[in-house]
Amino acid sequence: xxxxxxxxxxxxxxxxxxxxxxxxxxxxxxxxxxxxxxxxxxxxxxxxxxxxxxxxxxxxxxxxxxxxxxxxxxxxxxxxxxxxxxxxxxxxxxxxxxxxxxxxxxxxxxxxxxxxxxxxxxxxxxxxxxxxxxxxxxxxxxxxxxxxxxxxxxxxxxxxxxxxxxxxxxxxxxxxxxxxxxxxxxxxxxxxxxxxxxxxxxxxxxxxxxxxxxxxxxxxxxxxxxxxxxxxxxxxxxxxxxxxxxxxxxxxxxxxxxxxxxxxxxxxxxxxxxxxxxxxxxxxxxxxxxxxxxx
Amino acid sequence: xxxxxxxxxxxxxxxxxxxxxxxxxxxxxxxxxxxxxxxxxxxxxxxxxxxxxxxxxxxxxxxxxxxxxxxxxxxxxxxxxxxxxxxxxxxxxxxxxxxxxxxxxxxxxxxxxxxxxxxxxxxxxxxxxxxxxxxxxxxxxxxxxxxxxxxxxxxxxxxxxxxxxxxxxxxxxxxxxxxxxxxxxxxxxxxxxxxxxxxxxxxxxxxxxxxxxxxxxxxxxxxxxxxxxxxxxxxxxxxxxxxxxxxxxxxxxxxxxxxxxxxxxxxxx
Numbered sequence: 378x379x380x381x382x383x384x385x386x387x388x389x390x391x392x393x394x395x396x397x398x399x400x401x402x403x404x405x406x407x408x409x410x411x412x413x414x415x416x417x418x419x420x421x422x423x424x425x426x427x428x429x430x431x432x433x434x435x436x437x438x439x440x441x442x443x444x445x446x447x448x449x450x451x452x453x454x455x456x457x458x459x460x461x462x463x464x465x466x467x468x469x470x471x472x473x474x475x476x477x478x479x480x481x482x483x484x485x486x487x488x489x490x491x492x493x494x495x496x497x498x499x500x501x502x503x504x505x506x507x508x509x510x511x512x513x514x515x516x517x518x519x520x521x522x523x524x525x526x527x528x529x530x531x532x533x534x535x536x537x538x539x540x541x542x543x544x545x546x547x548x549x550x551x552x553x554x555x556x557x558x559x560x561x562x563x564x565x566x567x568x569x570x571x572x573x574x575x576x577x578x579x580x581x582x583x584x585x586x587x588x589x590x591x592x593x594x595x596x597x598x599x600x601x602x603x604x605x606x607x608x609x610x611x612x613x614x615x616x617x618x619x620x621x622x623x624x625x626x627x628x629x630x631x632x633x634x635x636x637x638x639x640x641x642x643x644x645x646x647x648x649x650x651x652x653x654x655x656x657x658x659x660x661x662x663x664x665x666x667x668x669x670x671x672x
Numbered sequence: 673x674x675x676x677x678x679x680x681x682x683x684x685x686x687x688x689x690x691x692x693x694x695x696x697x698x699x700x701x702x703x704x705x706x707x708x709x710x711x712x713x714x715x716x717x718x719x720x721x722x723x724x725x726x727x728x729x730x731x732x733x734x735x736x737x738x739x740x741x742x743x744x745x746x747x748x749x750x751x752x753x754x755x756x757x758x759x760x761x762x763x764x765x766x767x768x769x770x771x772x773x774x775x776x777x778x779x780x781x782x783x784x785x786x787x788x789x790x791x792x793x794x795x796x797x798x799x800x801x802x803x804x805x806x807x808x809x810x811x812x813x814x815x816x817x818x819x820x821x822x823x824x825x826x827x828x829x830x831x832x833x834x835x836x837x838x839x840x841x842x843x844x845x846x847x848x849x850x851x852x853x854x855x856x857x858x859x860x861x862x863x864x865x866x867x868x869x870x871x872x873x874x875x876x877x878x879x880x881x882x883x884x885x886x887x888x889x890x891x892x893x894x895x896x897x898x899x900x901x902x903x904x905x906x907x908x909x910x911x912x913x914x915x916x917x918x919x920x921x922x923x924x925x926x927x928x929x930x931x932x933x934x935x936x937x938x939x940x941x
Contacts, residue, residue, distance in 0.1 A: 406810070476676075498868070502890050503890065606780050609780020610780070
């Protein structure tokens with residue numbers, strides 16, 4: 378009896394209501410995200426037979442993933458591309474976020490944000506393919522530069538290599554970088570900036586010492602939200618990267634769907650995740666230290 | 673003021689960069705040439721009429737529509753539960769649970785795709801449109817939560833309390849008071865989830881069985897140069913469709929925030 382009333386009281390409590398309400402979504406994520414991610418880790422230490430998976434625990438897949446020259450090269454390239462894309466995207470996005478937050482009339486802000494997000498929601502495959510058209514031998518860039526007489530023969534360094542991958546990804550992830558920075562800038566107390574200028578700081582110094590540090594949380598969010606997904610992008614390197622622009626997702630896809638080597642594919646996927654997580658954590662740690670020093 | 677002009681010019685150039693591929697799409701879709709390159713040669717609507725004659729495309733459209741409709745309904749339901757729990761209640765483990773549910777937002781899609789593939793094949797489930805739906809619901813739910821969170825956040829709690837005080841039970845209060853107030857948020861979430869699912873490629877590429885979805889079909893056609901102009905026509909239709917859906921979604925999102933008395937805070941995310 379006593380236990381039952383206590384249970385009944387628990388069921389009516391706020392904590393229980395919240396837990397019951399969230400349980401369908403939480404169970405869905407548990408079953409279709411946690412379990413599969415766990416399965417990848419398990420597969421990554423199994424041995425690949427020709428037609429079946431052999432249940433013999435081994436680190437051979439990881440040794441191959443990290444030791445093989447080809448995979449190591451692809452992994453470094455993926456990291457390099459992701460880091461470059463993140464840097465370019467965030468640097469180019471900051472002034473846009475700043476403009477929308479500080480110079481656009483409040484009632485027009487959501488129109489600007491809407492215009493910025495639209496391209497992000499429209500046919501990713503076709504957008505990437507069009508970059509191939511833009512950057513190609515007879516593409517938009519080359520034909521316009523030729524007509525203008527700036528170059529004599531088509532540029533070839535802009536397609537089927539790492540440059541093309543960086544340009545295309547920087548385009549695809551632009552809204553991801555603008556939105557978090559915009560949100561952080563919106564939260565800044567405007568009188569604070571006026572105070573800084575009243576106290577004799579120049580506009581530039583006020584930006585450097587007040588606005589930029591206060592918007593850092595948005596920049597950090599933007600960096601992570603661009604860096605983490607780009608490392609696993611498959612479509613862009615496949616379409617515009619050519620052989621020397623191949624990234625980790627292309628190798629993972631090859632292992633899974635072509636070579637049918639699930640354990641090695643899983644080890645590569647797990648390693649990529651591990652590296653991304655490690656880099657993100659180091660970044661967060663450095664950032665926290667940097668910010669604490671400034672404060 | 674001068675400073676603002678400089679930023680404005682930069683922002684407009686940036687928008688042009690963002691829209692460049694989308695502007696080019698209709699140019700090539702209506703261009704009377706089999707080669708996707710400049711200079712343009714003439715106007716034609718042949719590529720659009722060619723689309724009507726491809727049965728494989730019609731199958732793919734049908735598969736994609738079934739997947740997108742199912743996904744948007746399921747993701748919005750799951751999103752409503754989570755958004756309601758997150759905005760209304762405090763419970764142990766809230767931050768880690770919510771963080772985990774939102775994880776697919778940043779997780780590379782290829783990781784979601786291969787991990788689901790491994791499990792589904794491991795327990796012997798045949799790949800089909802249903803397996804794609806499973807994956808799509810997973811990645812659409814965080815977006816649904818983000819939209820519905822703002823709908824619930826701006827909801828005035830005293831309205832619900834008033835209904836309870838007037839003798840309605842929880843269930844009736846939800847359907848009679850809360851639901852109508854968050855309806856615009858729900859419509860917006862349905863449309864966004866639909867758009868994401870319709871456009872998603874990687875998960876569909878890994879998890880689709882014998883029936884390709886629209887993006888998987890497009891991917892298979894990109895290899896054939898002669899098919900490209902009609903793919904450009906298809907892309908034009910898709911982009912027009914997405915923009916229309918997004919505009920409707922944005923309309924409802926704003927209306928929802930107005931209805932619940934909240935303040936406009938920004939875009940979808």
